[in-house]
Amino acid sequence: MEWLDEFPTMERQGLRDLKKAIDLGFRDFSRAYGDGIEGFFEPLLYFLVWLDKLLVNTPWPVIVVGLAALAWIGSRSWYVVAGTIACFLVIGYFGMWEDTMATLAIISVATLLCIAIGIPLGILMSRSERVQSAITPVLDVMQTIPSFVYLIPIIMLLGIGKVPGLLAVCIYAMPPIVRLTNLGIRLVDQEVLEAAEAFGANDRQKLFRVQIPLALPNIFAGVNQTIMMALAMVVIASMIGVPGLGRPVLRAINNQYLALGLMNGLAIVALAIIFDRVSQKYGDRLQKHRKS
Amino acid sequence: MNTTNAMNNSALEPKVTIRNLYKIFGSSPSSMVERVKNGISKKDLLDKHGHVLALTDVNLDVPAQRIQVIMGLSGSGKSTLIRHVNRLIEPTTGEIIIDGQNVLGMNQNELREFRKQKASMVFQKFALLPHYTVADNVAFGLTIQNVPKNEALERSSKWVERVGLAGYERHFPDQLSGGMQQRVGLARALTTDAEILLMDEAFSALDPLIRTDMQDVLLSLQEELHKTILFITHDLDEALRIGDNIAILRDGEIVQKGSPQEIVLKPSDGYVSDFIKDINRSRVLRVESIMNGEASESGPSLDKNTVIEDALQVLNQSGEKSARVVQDGEVIGSVTLEQMITAIARPEFGDGESKTYN
Numbered sequence: 070m071e072w073l074d075e076f077p078t079m080e081r082q083g084l085r086d087l088k089k090a091i092d093l094g095f096r097d098f099s100r101a102y103g104d105g106i107e108g109f110f111e112p113l114l115y116f117l118v119w120l121d122k123l124l125v126n127t128p129w130p131v132i133v134v135g136l137a138a139l140a141w142i143g144s145r146s147w148y149v150v151a152g153t154i155a156c157f158l159v160i161g162y163f164g165m166w167e168d169t170m171a172t173l174a175i176i177s178v179a180t181l182l183c184i185a186i187g188i189p190l191g192i193l194m195s196r197s198e199r200v201q202s203a204i205t206p207v208l209d210v211m212q213t214i215p216s217f218v219y220l221i222p223i224i225m226l227l228g229i230g231k232v233p234g235l236l237a238v239c240i241y242a243m244p245p246i247v248r249l250t251n252l253g254i255r256l257v258d259q260e261v262l263e264a265a266e267a268f269g270a271n272d273r274q275k276l277f278r279v280q281i282p283l284a285l286p287n288i289f290a291g292v293n294q295t296i297m298m299a300l301a302m303v304v305i306a307s308m309i310g311v312p313g314l315g316r317p318v319l320r321a322i323n324n325q326y327l328a329l330g331l332m333n334g335l336a337i338v339a340l341a342i343i344f345d346r347v348s349q350k351y352g353d354r355l356q357k358h359r360k361s
Numbered sequence: 362m363n364t365t366n367a368m369n370n371s372a373l374e375p376k377v378t379i380r381n382l383y384k385i386f387g388s389s390p391s392s393m394v395e396r397v398k399n400g401i402s403k404k405d406l407l408d409k410h411g412h413v414l415a416l417t418d419v420n421l422d423v424p425a426q427r428i429q430v431i432m433g434l435s436g437s438g439k440s441t442l443i444r445h446v447n448r449l450i451e452p453t454t455g456e457i458i459i460d461g462q463n464v465l466g467m468n469q470n471e472l473r474e475f476r477k478q479k480a481s482m483v484f485q486k487f488a489l490l491p492h493y494t495v496a497d498n499v500a501f502g503l504t505i506q507n508v509p510k511n512e513a514l515e516r517s518s519k520w521v522e523r524v525g526l527a528g529y530e531r532h533f534p535d536q537l538s539g540g541m542q543q544r545v546g547l548a549r550a551l552t553t554d555a556e557i558l559l560m561d562e563a564f565s566a567l568d569p570l571i572r573t574d575m576q577d578v579l580l581s582l583q584e585e586l587h588k589t590i591l592f593i594t595h596d597l598d599e600a601l602r603i604g605d606n607i608a609i610l611r612d613g614e615i616v617q618k619g620s621p622q623e624i625v626l627k628p629s630d631g632y633v634s635d636f637i638k639d640i641n642r643s644r645v646l647r648v649e650s651i652m653n654g655e656a657s658e659s660g661p662s663l664d665k666n667t668v669i670e671d672a673l674q675v676l677n678q679s680g681e682k683s684a685r686v687v688q689d690g691e692v693i694g695s696v697t698l699e700q701m702i703t704a705i706a707r708p709e710f711g712d713g714e715s716k717t718y719n
Contacts, residue, residue, distance in 0.1 A: 264488035267447055268502045268553070269477035278505075282492045358492050358533035 099226045110232045117178050117231055121312075124170035132170070133157050140343065144350035152346070156339040165314065165336050172303055172313035172340065175231070179238040179299045184292060187243050191250025191291075192276070201251065208244040216241060216305045224309060234311030238302040245294035253287025254280045289352030296344045300337055314340075375422035376557065376589040377429075377446060382419040382455030384441055384613075387412030390453045403612060415441045416613045419455070423606075425556075426587040430604030432594055438613040439593045440485075443561050446591060447480045448472055459557070477506050481550040485562035487542045489534040489549070496521060496530040498545050502553035520548040524578060540571035547578070551586075558590045565594065576603055597636055601625070601645045609633055622650040626704075643670040643705040648696045651704045652686045657695035660684040665693065669701050676701075 078084075124132060133154060140153040160169050194201045220237055227233040257280050265279045281288070307315025314333045321330030385393050385406075393412045403414045415438045423429040433439040444450040446457060448464055457464040459479065467475060481502060489498050496514055497504075499521050503513035521530060524544040534542050543563060550558055564572045580603060583590065594600050600607050601621045608618045609632075617629040625645050628634035649665035660681040663672050665688045676684055676698055683697040 258488075260484060260486055260488040261490060263449060264482070264484055265490075265501075265505070267449060267476060267482040267559075268505050268549075269473040269475075270505050271473060274505055279490065282490075358535060 095222060095225060099222075103226050107227055107232070110227070110236075113178070113182070113235065114230075114232050117174060117235065120178060121171055121174040124174055125167055129161055129166060133161075140347050143347035145354065146346075146350055149343075149346050149350065153343050156343060160336050160339065163332055163336075165317075165333060168312070168314045168317060168333070169336055169340070171311075172300075172315070172337070175235060175238065175306070175311055175313060176296065176299050176303070176340070176344075179235055179242060180292070180296050182235070182239050183243045183246055183295045183299070186239075187246035187291070187295070188250050188288065191247045191288075192254060192281075194247065194251040195254035195280075204247070208247060211240050212244045216302065220305075220309055229310040231311055234306035234309050237309065238299050238306050238311075241302050242295045242299040245298065246288070246291035249287045249291030249294070250284065253284030253291075256287065257283045285355050286352060289348065289355070293345060293348045293352070296348065297341055300341045300344070303337055374425060376425035376459065377421075377423035377591070378456075378458040379419055379421040379423075379442075379445075380456040380458070382416055382442075382445060382457065383453045384416040384438070384445065384450065385412050385414055385453045394454055414613055416445075416452075419610075419613075419615055421608055421615065421618065423589060423591060425589050427605040428583060428590040428592055428603055430592045430594060430600040430607045431610055432597065432600045432607055433610035434595055436612075437610045439595075439610050440561055441613075442610065443559050443591055443593050446557075446559055447476055447482065477502070477553065479555050480557040480559055481553050481555040482559040482561065483543070483546045483550045483563040485565055487534070487539075487546045487566075489542060489545055491534055494531050494533055495526060495537070495545050498534065499548045499552050501549055506553075517548070517552045520552045523551070523582070524548045538571075539567050540575060543567060543575060544578070547575075547582075551582070556589055558588045560590060560592045562593050562595065564599065565596065572599070579603060597640055601640065609636070621645055622647060626650060638707055641670075642707070643673070643701075644668055646704050648672050648684070648686050648701075649688075649694075651700050652694035652696040653700070654694050656692045657683055657685055660695065662687045662692070663696070664688070669705055672696070673698075673701055 079087075127135075136157060137150050137154050140150045144150070157169075160166060190204065194204050216237060219240055220233075223233045223236055227236070261283065262275060262279055265275050270278065303311075303313055304315040304318050307313060307319050314337050317333040318330050318337075320326065321333070383394060383397060384390075385397060387393065388411070390412060393406065393410060396410070397406065397414060397417065406412050406414050419442060421429075421431075431439050431442060441450055445452050445455075446459075446464070448457075448467075452465060455465070459475075464472075464475065490501060493501065496517065500508075500510075500513040500517040503516060504510060508516070518530070521527060524547055526541065526544050526548065529537065529541065534545060537545070543566075546563070550560075564575045567575060576599065579590075592600075592603060601624075604621055606618065607621055607624050608615050609624070610616070611632055617624060617633050619627075622645070624633065625637055625640070625642060628637055646669050647665065648663050648667050648669065651669075652665075660683045661675050661679045662685040663675060665686050667675075672684065676682075683695050685692045686694045686696055
C-alpha cells in the first residue's frame, strides 16, 4: 500500500531526462532560429530606439508642451492638461526625466503593438465560437503565468535587451484589449445589427459601421487596461535590460534605497494616472451621442 | 359584399406570395418537416423531439400597393414570418416569391441587392444607429449602397422633411422621443425607394396618441407612394384602421385572411370572434358591407365607404329612416337604420366557443 502514502511519482532519472530533453531541445531551437527571430523583430527595435532617442534628445520644454497638447486633444479638459504639465515638471525636477522618457517610449511601442495585434484578434474571436474557445485559454495563460517563467525562453531566444523586454510587456499587457474587443463586439445591440443586415449591409460594412463603433467604449476600456498593465511590467522588464524607471526601482530594492524606490515608483504611478485619465476622457467623448 | 374591393385585389398581381412556408427551430429542423406535415402537434414536437414549431403551412398573397396586416398575439410567429420575407430568418421549407423571383433561391449577393433595392424594414424598437445623426441614419440605406455621402444626404433630406423631422437632422437618436425616433426609422426605410415596406410592430412601442399619429403619417404617405406594405401588429384597432387586408396568425398558422369588413362580419372561428368582440364596430364597418341591393330613391346619399358611425349621424340629421349608397355618383343600393343598428350590435357567436381557445 505504499502508493497510498506516497504519491506515485515518475522515477527521478526519467523526470530529469525529460526536463533535460526539453531544455536541450529549446536550446537547439534557439541556436538554430534565434538569429532569424531576432532579425524579424529588428524593425521593432529600430522604431523603439528611434522613439527613445527622439524623446530624450528633444529639448524638455518641447516635450512638455507636446504632451500637454496630446492631453488636451485626448481629454479636452484643462484639469488633465494642468495635471500632466505639473507631473512632468516634478518628474524632471527630481532628476527622473531621461528614465521617464525611456519608459514612455517602451510603453508607447508596447501599446501600439498590443492594439495592432489585439484588436484584430478580438474581432476574430467575436466572429467565431471556435476561435474564441481556442484563444481564451491562451489569454488565461498569458495573464496568470508568472512573468519570470516566460522571461526564461525569451532570454534564451533573444538574449537580454529592449526587444525581449518589449515582448515580455506585450505578453502581459495584451489580453485585456483582446478580451474587451471580443466582448464589446458581442455586446452590440443585435437589433441594430439586424437593421443593418435588413438594409443589405455586407459583413465588412456591418463590422466597420456598426460593430466596431458601438463596441468602442469597451475597446477603449481595453486600451486603457493594456496601458496600465504595460506600466505595471516596467520594473520586471528592466530586469532583462529595458531602460527606464524600472531600473532605479530595481537598484532601490537591491540596496534598500527607500527614497529612490518611492520617487521612481511614484513617477510610474503619475504616468499611469495621466494615461488613464486622457484615454478615458477620449473614450467618453467618442460616446457623446449617448448623452442628451 | 365587397365585390368591387375583391375584384380590385384579384386584378392586381400579388406582389409577395408566400407558399407552404414552415419554420421549425431546433437542432435538425429539416428532419422534422415530415412529422409536422403529418400533423404532429406543436406540443408533441417540443416534448418528444425538442423542436419548436414556429410557422405551419403559411400561405399568403400580398397584393401590390396595399397594406397587408398580419395580426397575432405575442408568440404567434408574426415577427418570425415577416423576417422570412427578406430572409433575416431562413425558412425550413416553402417558397416566397416576389415579382416572380423566389427569394429563397437567391445567393448572398442577390439577397443583399434585394434588401437594398426592393424591401426595406421598420423595427419595433427602432433599431437606429445610435452613433449616427438623424440625417446619417436616414441616409444609411443609401450609404450602404455606396452612394456618395453628399448625394445620399441630399436624397434623404426630402424624407427627413416628409416625416416631419426638419430641423432635427443633426440630433442623435437618443435625443429624440420614441415617436420621433420611429419617424427616423420610417424615413430610413423610405429613402431607399424600395417597393416593399416591412413593418414589424413598428408602432407598438409608442404611446397610444403618438401611435395614432404615426398611423396617420403612414396612411398619408401611402396615399401618394402606394407601397406594398406588410404590417405586423398585435393591436386589432390598428389592424382595422390601416389594413387593406388582414391575416390573423395563431400559433404559427393563419386562421383567417380577408378585408377588415370580412374579419368583423364573418369571423371564421371563436378565436377570431373573441378578438373582435370588443372593437367599435360602427367605426370599422362601412355601409357597402351591410347594404341591400334595392336602389331606393329617397333618403340622403352616402358614399359606399362611409363608416356606420358617420352614416348614423347623417341619417339622424336628415330625419329619414334609410339612405342611398352611392359609388361614383351612381346609386348601388340602400341601407336602413335598422340594418345599421343590427350591424353594430355585438354578435353572440363565439362567446361560448371561445373558451376552448386558450
